[in-house]
Amino acid sequence: MRTDLLAILVPVLPLVGAIILASLRRKLSANVAGGLATALIASSFVASVVLFMGFDASTGGRTVHMLDWINVGGMNIPLALRIDALSLTMMLIVTGIGSLIHLYSIGYMHEDERAPTFFAQLNLFSFAMLMLVMGSNFLITFIGWEGVGLCSYLLIGFWYKTPEYNYAARKAFVMNRIGDVGMVLGMVLLFQRFGTLEYVSIMDMATGGMNDPLMIAATLFLFIGATGKSAQLPLFTWLPDAMAGPTPVSALIHAATMVTAGIFLIVRSSVLFELAPFTKDIILWVGTATALIAASVGLFQNDIKKVLAYSTVSQLGYMFVALGMGAYSAAMFHVTTHAFFKALLFLGAGSVIHALGGEQDIRKMGGLKGRVSLTLTPPSIRMDGPVKITYITFFIGTIAISGLPLMSSFFSKDLIMAYGFQHSPVLFGLLLFGALLTTFYMFRLLFLVFYGTYRGKAHPHESPLTMTIPLMVLAVLSVVGGLLNLPHLFGGHEPMKHFLETAADAIRYEHLGLSATTEWILMGITTVLVFATIAMAYGRFAKRATLEGAEADMPFFKRLIAQRWRLDEFYAALFERPYGWISTHLFTTVERHVMVPVMNGVGAAALAMGGVVRKLQTGNTSFHLLAMLCGMIVFLLITLMSN
């Protein structure tokens, strides 16, 4: 039927784009390749919108069967897509934000000689991400899951001449694979338990006792998978390194879409997680710890993209906190608004980097906003900065992520924090602290880049329209995104929650039981403290001409945080170097000095025995064997011929 065909087209169009671009990568110009890639993902977006418009949420959703995939001995796993509220939400984010970032990339990558390859990989990523969110069973999601991992690897290491980038790419892939062990085991266990991997069937069948050990194991395994893909403790250290990739990649893959896959997976299987409160508690505390640790590191980073990367890890932590409290729709809401403002911030950062000819160190930026003057007659704002659009949109992104009143994150993050308060005031306190850290490092970034005086040597210039149009669209979305799930407090009806609950039953049971007064008070406290934090950041960074000294001069604890809690060094000492040592020594010691000599001993014994026999036979063993076998061939031939 037509809707089925349309649903299939959504992932297939970017796949076709990837194949065409990869095969013609040497023949196409950067602009043609970029145009084609953008057109295809935009078509997917249009198809998604049409599907969304024609979707009747009351039906719950439909499954589009494409092909029997793995069908053997009682296992039947089809290649099938699921169209429901959850997948449609994700499809709109992936194709919508994806289209904007493809468009942006045309401007950002136009001078790169491998731009067609870049667009092929970006399209391939879109295909994989769409498979991930549209799959009707775990294994289809896993196709996308591994596909986005591959594209992430390729795009982080896109500039492959630099060994550090290749290392970062490998690190991302391997750490994701560690999570995948959990994901695979989780799927195997669920298959063993339910005899199917179809989401709908499993969620229907999953009933019964709380904290069934099997359910705890399955959900923990899935969560381990999620910590890899969504960069949570202990597997988050790959994400900051992933900033080695071109900035549009950081925006699309490492902020807006791929890293939210873990959250999507848990919402998809929310019924299972509802049956395993033990797992939910673990998710809650892992999320909180990640949110705070990453936010603390963000305070001291001097690379514009690294600040945003730690911010992403921290925001993902908030989403996991929501999941841990069973607030699945709140998590999805924050996934959506985060996709808007974090894509905006990354693209804005890309525009800054572009303007400064590749500079990423915020210590060498400053003053990019120029002078801003207000005139009242006629009422207008005059700016003489070199990157006006970039500045305004980046400013909007910053206030959006900080949760200033009525911005998108004001609604989505506050919802999570309100659930946190309902869970325990301590949790609320921690989340509030994290939110203030976020505000502080984001305004530090804003002030150091755009305020004060310019500390670099490049000649800043504004980016082309292909880059600034996405910035403007995302800025608007970052402001109004809160409307998607406007709470009752502001006269809304939480439309997103009610939409999503048609796809995930667990969302029906979400309930924020705080009184309106409590909510107003919490919101008031948060807002006042956020403004105070901004004022503090302004005082410290807005007028700076120089920055504080090197890490070595910092007091111990501050230095520890600035050095990213030394997690990378810790992992290197605990896993990476020992692994290399074991690999070397298993070969040079065990294999060379144990296995081989033992085998040679066996061989020598055989030869010695052969020597004894030889005295009786006076011949060459292998010759005898050969003769015997030749004889057999002759027999064989005779038999065949005589037939």
Next chain:
Amino acid sequence: MIVALLLLIPFITALALMFLRPTQQAKNVALISTLASLGVVLFAWSAYTGGTVIHYNMDWVPAWGLRFVMGYDGVGLLMLILTAVVFPFIIAAGYGEKLQHPSLVNALLLFTQTFLFGVFLAQNTLLFYIFYELSLIPVFFFLLYWGGEHRRAITVKFFIYTLLGGLSLLFGIIYCLGQGAGFNGDFATIGALNFPLSTQIWLFWVLFLAFAIKLPIFPFHSWQPDTYAMAPLQGTMVLGAVMLKMGLYGIIKIVLPIVPQGVIHWQETVIVLALIGAIYGGIIAFRQSDLKRLIAFSSLSHVGLLCAGLFAWNSYGVSGSLYQAFAHALLVVCMLYISGAMKERVGSSEMGAMGGLKLRTPRLAALFLLVLVNAVALPLTQSFVGEWLMFAGLWQVNGWLAFAAVSTIVLGAIYMLFAYQRVMLGPDKWALEMTDATTRDHLVLVPLIAVTLFLGVYPGPILDLVDVPVQQLLSSLSLN
């Protein structure tokens, strides 16, 4: 007719090559021969409707009661397809190798193919054994005369080791024959031997040893890395892609029917050994500096998983193992071909002499990447289907074993990506002039990669082939 063609096409071509020595045309002749065999096998596949197809069943040496029975069931057909599919590519890989006496080289390869077909067609134990040992002869000479450094010592080691296994198998078979299996040990009847458990417990190892060495399974593997590294490229391809699958096939056709209770008794031991090998090989592969030796250890790792999956003895494990056997054959040929292509250009397969080659050979890098995707078993490649089924099968045996098996996906990613980086990525530090992927490179790698991806998206044709025989095998096992 099919059986006769499969045995005679490569055999007669090999004889002709050996005696006529058409040096210039040797490779072309061999290629045509293998393509003809492929055509025959594909025809057999299209005509196959299930069950065991017996083509010949006649007296061989009536005085001794020897019978000549040949045919195939789904599993045998899968092995025939595997052999027929990879051989044209193995021959084609020879176009890049400048080996002396190409007529003899190709003759030996075709002899090997004949005997491999024989192994997979044989329908009684004795014929199986004869072909099984015969296949060793041409490979022995190939390694001995065309191998690399230390070829004599390594080849002799390899030969003695496999021969020892073979003798053990022979002893086991003779024992069974003496216990009433009839002189032939017909596959149809050896399942009825019903040895007491105490016999099965030791007889299992007597029969299994040959296959454990052939695969090889840890700790019987130590002939393998040296041999793979020393052998001429095509020799390694034959060993890694096809010959080790004889071990898998032998376990299914001989070990399981004769000593089913022995198999159950030793099941966990074998799985543990196999998985130790899978992890051991995977860890060692990481720091190997020679690409070909890295492939040897990676193969050790993959084969460990294959054997573990097989010994899960449930439908997912066995189907997955067989499916993976096919995937592994194509993968090994691709990997080795790439190592050969790099050696052709750089002059050595040491990765220290490579790096940054993507700048010089972007197409080859892209092909390598596509092979790598299959090697680390990403979904929608053939390897993923096999691995997933094996994981599901192993879980039914024991969750911890499944955990150990699944952990190899991390090891694979670690050594493959590191190898890819050392060969292709980084700065162009050697600034060597070299040609990018040639037409021949494309003709070998593109079809193999295409098959890999096709069977990753649509594994039905192969899974259907093994599904019924595996079910029958397992139900007969529970009868015992």
